[in-house]
Amino acid sequence: MNAKSGHLPLPALPEIDVEEFRKVVRSRRSVRRFTDEPIPDAVLADCLELATLAPNSSNLQPWEFYVVRTPELRARLAEACLGQNAATTAPVLIAIVARPDTWRKHARLALEDWPKDEKLPSIVEKYYKKIAPIHYNQGPCGLLGVAKKTAGLALGLARPVPRGPYSVNEMKVWATKSTALAAENLILALRAHGFDSCPMEGFDECRVRRLLKLPRKGLVTMVLAAGRRAENGVYNRQYRFDRKNLIRYL
Template identity: 85%
Template structure:
């Protein structure tokens, strides 16, 4: 074990199982606020999610003021989850912060000595790997080079375009969203991740930067007695899990 990491705490898997199994998409919430300390803790746990190169390409827009929340609920197509939740959180993926975050990764390194391999990655490799260049031409060149080199050995395949950067950022942001939902459940609160919304209206309403991608709007609060609409079910695992 890495001595710097310290001793691992004992984990009760049954408690974790309860968190996962009782997390449901709640459609109606009680008119009770989520305490500030609970919300802050859940958001902090969200930011501890694994992410690509620790570039943390996410932002969270927490909406609690009644008027703004009402307008955001309208942009979420008037869903009951959005209308009844005391908190709405727009979870945004950013494709345009990687350069600044790569610089910060070096400047804010938490240990006394910055490993040379880390400095090399953030100062030299990342600026090439994530940069698509004017009109995406660098991405095209990297894709061609990757294809040629990949004929003889494994190579990273992308991101090679603006659209692939969107996928890249959204994958990490979705992991943070899951952390947030599980953290809320562990605190005794619930959530509903919503994909049904008018992204143009949401971005304008919350003043989200042009290149920000609203991955989801998360409703959060205490579930109402009629908050769960249907019994949970999943498809046969044998069809979806493959052991090789």
């Protein structure tokens, strides 16, 4: 135990081979056709675990993963994904769902699941018990959000202040940002295991929600098709815009 900080010492950082990571990133493609080879249970479980290690706002982990492998349900979900080749050929479909409504429950879990061999810092306890319930709560009809925005505008004239989320819609954006980070972890984990994926935005969300019996406030960020890349699975050569148009050094 560190006498000054009160925290347990962190484990030594592992050696990282950046070239292996580069291979994962550069070989990742949105694959449109898959073989019928299944993804082993252990591999899929490891990829999903790595997905949940993604950085996220206040460690509130506002996401859920609905893994569809049964042929009948998968076929119906593929139909809701407009019959795309990626959806109809993948052995696994995963609905990645943002949850802007679970922050209260997860704030409690953040305290309950704190490592038992480490003392809970008072600042962490204060954040989840007092600050988070104000910061993320929008109140009846969004009135608390309006009040917070008004106060933020006034206080922001004198000093930097957090700007939002101030509404139900901003909470949806908040949850979706963290969920997209988890999705990227999942995509790269699949590639690292030798499998591929295709994140799909082309789907009928109403049908997907009914089919998977999703919670009312859950937002389908994407449906991810996953499996072994077929020989004709990649349609075109990958290219990106000139970085000069996208990156600014200040």
